[in-house]
Amino acid sequence: MGATRLRLLEGAPTTYEPLLSWVEEVAELTQPDRIHWVDGSEAEYRKLTDELVAAGTLTRLNPDLFPNSFAAFSDPADVARVEEQTFICSRNERDAGFTNNWMEPSEMKTKLKGLFSGSMRGRTMYVIPFVMGHLDAEDPKFGVEISDSAYVVASMRIMARIGTDVLKKIEETNAFFVPALHSVGAPLEPGQADVPWPCNPEKWIVHFPEERSIWSYGSGYGGNALLGKKCYALRIASVMARDEGWLAEHMLILKLTSPEKKVYNVAAAFPSACGKTNLALLDPTIEGWKVETLGDDITWMRFGKEGELRAVNPEAGLFGVAPGTGWGTNPNAMRAIAKGNSIFTNVALTDDGGVWWEGMTEEVPEHLTDWQGNEWTPEAGRPAAHPNSRFCTPIDQIDMLAPEYFAPNGVEVHAILFGGRRKTTIPLVTQSRTWANGIFMGATLSSETTAAAAGAVGVVRRDPMAMLPFIGYDAGDYLNHWVRLSAKGNAARLPKIFLVNWFRRTKDGGFAWPGFGDNSRVLKWAIERIEGAADAVETPIGFVPTPESLDLDGLDMTPEQVEEAVHFDADEWRAEVPGLEEWFARFGGSLPLSLTNELEGLKKRLG
Ligand code: GTP
Ligand code: SPV
Ligand code: MN
Numbered sequence: 001m002g003a004t005r006l007r008l009l010e011g012a013p014t015t016y017e018p019l020l021s022w023v024e025e026v027a028e029l030t031q032p033d034r035i036h037w038v039d040g041s042e043a044e045y046r047k048l049t050d051e052l053v054a055a056g057t058l059t060r061l062n063p064d065l066f067p068n069s070f071a072a073f074s075d076p077a078d079v080a081r082v083e084e085q086t087f088i089c090s091r092n093e094r095d096a097g098f099t100n101n102w103m104e105p106s107e108m109k110t111k112l113k114g115l116f117s118g119s120m121r122g123r124t125m126y127v128i129p130f131v132m133g134h135l136d137a138e139d140p141k142f143g144v145e146i147s148d149s150a151y152v153v154a155s156m157r158i159m160a161r162i163g164t165d166v167l168k169k170i171e172e173t174n175a176f177f178v179p180a181l182h183s184v185g186a187p188l189e190p191g192q193a194d195v196p197w198p199c200n201p202e203k204w205i206v207h208f209p210e211e212r213s214i215w216s217y218g219s220g221y222g223g224n225a226l227l228g229k230k231c232y233a234l235r236i237a238s239v240m241a242r243d244e245g246w247l248a249e250h251m252l253i254l255k256l257t258s259p260e261k262k263v264y265n266v267a268a269a270f271p272s273a274c275g276k277t278n279l280a281l282l283d284p285t286i287e288g289w290k291v292e293t294l295g296d297d298i299t300w301m302r303f304g305k306e307g308e309l310r311a312v313n314p315e316a317g318l319f320g321v322a323p324g325t326g327w328g329t330n331p332n333a334m335r336a337i338a339k340g341n342s343i344f345t346n347v348a349l350t351d352d353g354g355v356w357w358e359g360m361t362e363e364v365p366e367h368l369t370d371w372q373g374n375e376w377t378p379e380a381g382r383p384a385a386h387p388n389s390r391f392c393t394p395i396d397q398i399d400m401l402a403p404e405y406f407a408p409n410g411v412e413v414h415a416i417l418f419g420g421r422r423k424t425t426i427p428l429v430t431q432s433r434t435w436a437n438g439i440f441m442g443a444t445l446s447s448e449t450t451a452a453a454a455g456a457v458g459v460v461r462r463d464p465m466a467m468l469p470f471i472g473y474d475a476g477d478y479l480n481h482w483v484r485l486s487a488k489g490n491a492a493r494l495p496k497i498f499l500v501n502w503f504r505r506t507k508d509g510g511f512a513w514p515g516f517g518d519n520s521r522v523l524k525w526a527i528e529r530i531e532g533a534a535d536a537v538e539t540p541i542g543f544v545p546t547p548e549s550l551d552l553d554g555l556d557m558t559p560e561q562v563e564e565a566v567h568f569d570a571d572e573w574r575a576e577v578p579g580l581e582e583w584f585a586r587f588g589g590s591l592p593l594s595l596t597n598e599l600e601g602l603k604k605r606l607g
Helices: 017-030 042-055 105-116 150-159 164-172 228-244 276-280 331-338 435-443 475-486 516-530 559-566 570-585 593-606
Strands: 034-037 058-060 070-072 086-088 124-132 141-147 177-183 204-208 213-217 247-249 251-257 263-269 290-295 299-303 309-312 317-321 343-345 348-350 390-394 415-419 429-431 446-448 460-462 496-500 536-539 542-545
Touching: 017 105, 017 124, 017 141, 017 177, 042 058, 042 070, 042 150, 105 177, 105 204, 105 213, 124 150, 124 164, 124 228, 141 150, 141 164, 141 228, 150 228, 150 317, 150 343, 150 390, 177 228, 204 228, 213 228, 228 247, 228 299, 228 475, 247 475, 251 276, 251 299, 263 516, 276 290, 276 317, 290 309, 317 331, 331 390, 415 435, 415 516, 429 516, 435 475, 435 496, 435 593, 475 593, 496 516, 570 593
Parallel strands: 034 124, 070 343, 086 204, 141 177, 177 213, 263 415, 415 496
Antiparallel strands: 058 070, 124 141, 204 213, 247 299, 251 263, 251 290, 299 309, 317 390, 343 390, 429 496, 429 542, 446 460, 536 542
């Protein structure tokens, strides 16, 4: 180590110059009191969580109920991703596209340097080496997050592969790593007491796609702060994927085994808080079909040697929406959570030191401490847990985890579902007419906004491939990349594409379809379509099930009710067309021609 190296770097567990010089540069800018190199060990986790409990950031849960588990309560203004403050700072504005906020990179750097200047004063700067995907993948995707939040370190240990092994491999292979800088933006003056959830009212989540770097300021929450997740594994990775010929997608991936023991892997893109984790951990309500989990939020896909599309889950944990996750709706998630080793954020506390959220149990507890620390009873008239409260749990605690999760080359994808949250118009399931028609379904996907992002909830917006907040470049280029890349696959082995909607409403306002475990009936129909075994009605939008072709065995629904869930409504679709035209117009010239043709074809078929 050079004599001029910063004192804080003494004892660093690496001699890897690209890393040392970046850490030094950041330390000089942010002025932390000390640097901690994260090794990812059990002992380190114990020490960090003990410190977080002492600081009041974490509450230790009753170990008889949730062993080695903690609850965190955020600042009430730091509860979700902040899309308005998320930027893609490519050199040219055009490359960020109309779906992203943009600022000229050097202007943004100047602004960020001002904010980060001294931002870690009084705090520890943690250096977290991590890899998204497998350490022994052919081309492992490394990152190093620097953060001044121990909560981030503890959460990153659950969500990604981190620590000494990763650092060693980076050094040994002289690897590139994505520098991912995070500060809560709350420096401490000498003697100043800390708060349980430090953060800053001003938040910036910034990506520099050409240099593949991330700067995140002001928030300690989820996708804003655990930089391996949305910032790297989607926004930066989507740019890498464009340049290297693969796909980084906001998809779950599950392994489905039929009664004949045939295996089908299904990837599904739904926007945030629209059912990925629930589908990935589905407990089928039909006989003989088995579901195993491969991933619940992010899927990386590339073509294999035979032109088959292969998928891996780059994450190591679940960061799941708590409300609605219950013993009735998602027992597999509940069993994984009950094993402990979890961090809950913004849930409610029970009087016996456990956690609770809306939908966890049918019976509502008589007394709770709500996510803001207030007394709560069922009469309170407000939710006890924040609608975007989350559980953070190691993925290998899922009993139904597919062994292929551990395979660096992943699995072949046989079907892709695109889905959103729509009260009307979109039937329960529609099979695309062709691959191009399937890409059109993805490109025009729409959904009501949810609590997963700050802002209004329930507003319908277009969300291409459920990637609207996560495409790291121009959205038209992104759709072109899908079209061009898939042309390189083996056409006979391309997955079949389906559009689904678990959230259609009846005239009375209730859900038209029971959802959750009963979604296995839709999966079965999709597989039988692939095998040419299930009937369908051809409609202008694609193929929808005939009433007889869906397995409704044991389901308490009248034929009229089923019809309400599955039917194609020509009037609703004619009313949808102007919105589709408006959406496509926003792409300017960058939309693939095949998609323009798809829209023309749809209009013709609708008459
Ligand atoms: P992110 O982690 O934000 O990306 O969300 P996600 O897509 O994984 O969504 P998740 O599975 O956590 O579900 C979000 C909400 O939708 C929860 O409150 C679920 O209870 C609810 N939900 C999931 N699946 C269904 C379904 O089939 N029907 C109905 N009605 N609700 C569902
Ligand atoms: C999402 O919003 O899609 C999530 C949660 O999965 S977060 O990690 O906050 O992005
Ligand atoms: Mn998500």
